[in-house]
Structure formats: C-alpha cells, structure tokens
Amino acid sequence: MLSHKIIQFLTVGSITLIATGGSLSLTRLLHKDSFNNPSLFAQSADKKSPAANLQNVALNASKEDIPKQFQGQTIYQAKLPITDKVIALTFDDGPGPKNTTQVLEILKKNNIKATFFLVGEMVSFHPQIVKQIAADGHVLGNHTWHHWYRRMDVATAASEINRTADIIYKLTGVKTTLFRPPGGFLHNGLVDYAKSQKYAIMMWSDESGDSQRRGQAASLIKNVEKSAKPGGIILMHDGGGNRSRTVKALPQIIADLRAKGYKFVTIPELLEMQTQTKNVVTAESSITTNDTHPNHQLHNQ
C-alpha cells in the first residue's frame, strides 16, 4: 500500500512537472546535461557547443530566465543535496568605477560566471562597465535605482525597479528576472512591487561581511569559508564604496571553495538545479519564504 502511494506520488509529481515545465523543460534538460558534463558546464553561452546552440536558437532562452516556480518567491539559497557542491557568487551595488572591473578580471581568470545586482543610478554613470559585465557572460539583477531603504508608495517602488530594468535592457538587451532589495529590507514596498512583476526576490545565505566597516580581507575569506554550503548564495559588493578588500579577498575565496570541491554557478543555474532535484530532496515545497531571516539586518549597504 505504501509503495503504491509512493509510486502514485511520483507519477503525479512527474505529470505536474511536465505540465508546469512548459517551454522551460528542454532548457532544464540541457542544463542538467551541462551540469553532468563538467567540460560543457564550464563553457559560456557564446562557445559553440551543440547544447548551447540548441538552447539559444530553438528556445531563445536567456541566461536570466528562471523556472516559473521561483517567480514572485523570496529565496535565500537553493535546496540541493549536500553532495551537489555548487555555489553562487553575487555582487551588489555596482557598477563601481574601479572595483567592478577588478572583480571581472578575477572572475574571467578563474572562468567563473557570477550574478551582479546593479544599482540603476550607477548603471547610468558607468554604462560601459555594465556592457562589459553582460559581455563577459554574467547574470544581471535589479537592485533599484537609488538604493533607498525607506518605505515607499507603489508608484515610487515601481519607478525604482522599472527605471533600473529599463536602463539595463537598453544597454545590454537583458530583461532582468532577479531582484535584490537594498539592505535586504522586505517590507518597505519594493518587494511587494517586485513580486507583482514576477521577479524572484533573491536574498543570500552566506555573508562575506564586506559591507561591514571592520575586518580585513582575511576575515572576509574566513566568513565565506565558514558559511559556504551546497546551493548557497554568497553576498559580496563591487560598488557602494571602496571595495578593495573584496577584490583582495576574492581570489583566495575562490581558491578555498574550489579546494573544497565547489563549482561556481549563476543564480538562474542554481535555481534550475533545484528543480532537477526537488522530488529527491524534499516532498514539500522547498522554497524558503521566511521574511524574518536574520541576515537582512546585517546587510548595511
């Protein structure tokens, strides 16, 4: 009886997946293939692998696309088996005039794609750097126009998010699907609007602590090493002030995580992986929507 129920559950689960997967189901398979094949996985979309070509031509998929189940949800990390050692580096508050370029160089040298949450006003000051981030194959996310923390009405929240989305699109052709609220504040009106626009609200699970005044590069390295976990999202900053500590720590952070067996992915790739494994890991919804997560108080920039 029990096994019958399990089979029934799995069957229903599969049907649901197929039914809701829609046009993304092939993308998911391609992602899975890429993940199982490390050499494919390391390639950027502009390399001419058959899978990448198929994905781009047949589905017109963008690297910013996220599975439907995450739209309008608040996410702190992907729920993956502990054996899936993948992790996402994220950089906030840029583009910065100096540090963003340095971060890009380090990422390129290490063949890593990351996710950048851009401040619209900064984008307007440094359009060429944003074009470079996109050209290097990184994922672009929305971090509002002014980086305000205060409570705002719907029209202001809409303007903060839409202006940023518009300038990113104008410069790069990228339609952003990821939103990170400044300061991690979830209740000042921005997140409500972002959810209404189907953005995934991307929080973080691992703090580098690089927005804290205290601490040297060594403490950033230690912070990441302590909190890194499979499916984790690491918070760092390439803008909003002098981020030379972040630039200094980043190569060692990468080396340490690699030594532990981690691969680096973008947030959409991380979410994609969760959809591949969710029936294995958790029968219940594995999306975190805990708005009282303590991390938001620590994010000061």
Ligand SMILES: [Zn+2]
């Ligand atoms: Zn920020």
